[in-house]
Amino acid sequence: MKKDSKKILLEKAESIFAKKGFSGTSTREIASAAKLNISSISYYFEGKKGLYQAILQQLVDKVSEALKDELPYAKEISENGTPKDAEECVCNLITSLCSFILSKDFSYNGIAIFLNEYTNPGEAFPIIYHGLIKPIHEIFTNLIVRASCSENHPEQKEMIMLYTFPLFSSLFVFKTREKTIIQHMNWKGYTENNNQKIIKVLLTQVKSFINHISQ
Amino acid sequence: MKKDSKKILLEKAESIFAKKGFSGTSTREIASAAKLNISSISYYFEGKKGLYQAILQQLVDKVSEALKDELPYAKEISENGTPKDAEECVCNLITSLCSFILSKDFSYNGIAIFLNEYTNPGEAFPIIYHGLIKPIHEIFTNLIVRASCSENHPEQKEMIMLYTFPLFSSLFVFKTREKTIIQHMNWKGYTENNNQKIIKVLLTQVKSFINHISQ
DNA sequence: TAATAATTCAAACGATTGATTGAAAATTTT
């Protein structure tokens, strides 16, 4: 019966890193939260930095796992699908991603760390850029290009590439601003019903954009 | 001839806080960059925390200053304007805000600190919430409600309120992700021409959304 | 069960942290 100290360290550290940032978090606090000795961090992760990177790698792996069935299909559609299929595929992708992100399985903490690293790139940035940011941007761009028949319109293609950045950020906004939004909307929380409203906003945004540039 | 040490401290500190976060920044590094003694921080700002808050207050003041002519007019339109006027007003507001944010007058550093504080609210959060976040959300919501004739449709109004969150975040995305975007778009930088493309994307997004929910 | 390996731990390391002190220097006011 082995103690999974490594896993506990990852969990506790994620929560503290998210609240206090990398520099604001002390190894002592992590160890204390995990009820382990400080040296266990060096033992398992070769120091504070290694632990931080392991957390981001974990996030990338989780998202990749959640998309592993949909992504190959989406790639196929973006190359050979009809515009209608492509639009449906974008919507499905956004729905899955957003549901996944909003779900309680997916920790707020991981996203907070992810966005911190994105806004302020450090040594761990390549992990999230190549593992998450780049592939998702690419599939979004290609699908919307297909959905709006923009293959042969370079200036539209460029506009779509640009558009994927606010789109991408929108996916996380509702998670990261959860407290502010609940207060602002006078909601009691992110209920199933409210989550549907959030997804509807995102889908409306994408669909109206596709529709607008298609003509 | 008085030295404006206070101003220099604010400038240097903003740059370092943006790159390294609050905890990651040492008062010694700030003082060194400002070519002043460490104790000058306590002398002018009553400590590191006070300096940090002064920086955010400065940001709020700058944005308020930039909007001081447009905001009262927008408020009037949102109450008594025609839908067409309201739509035009939103677009103008987004154009000004985005131009202002993208301009080199407006430091990337301030926004990085602002978004850090938003994602991870601390003692300084009320400064940015009441000074910036809340008023901008309100004017956006009211204008889009007016533009889409949603006054008597509560569920549409709620959707618009929700929509202002990704819209608000979109305003900053192109500044905070500047390096990634330039690389991704294969641009040489944020030229005047490219800035126009960015603004066009934002306007397209808003207009198509308004158009979509109006019918 | 004995030997081996993996894990945990208290203690200590030098380095750095934010803040304070009181005197020195510079500036402004009288």
Added chain:
DNA sequence: AAAATTTTCAATCAATCGTTTGAATTATTA
């Protein structure tokens, strides 16, 4: 020019930082 005020500075404070060490403990293997 003298007095008063504001600003700057070197020096020092206790506290905390991340990491390392080597022994003690636990778990695994033989």
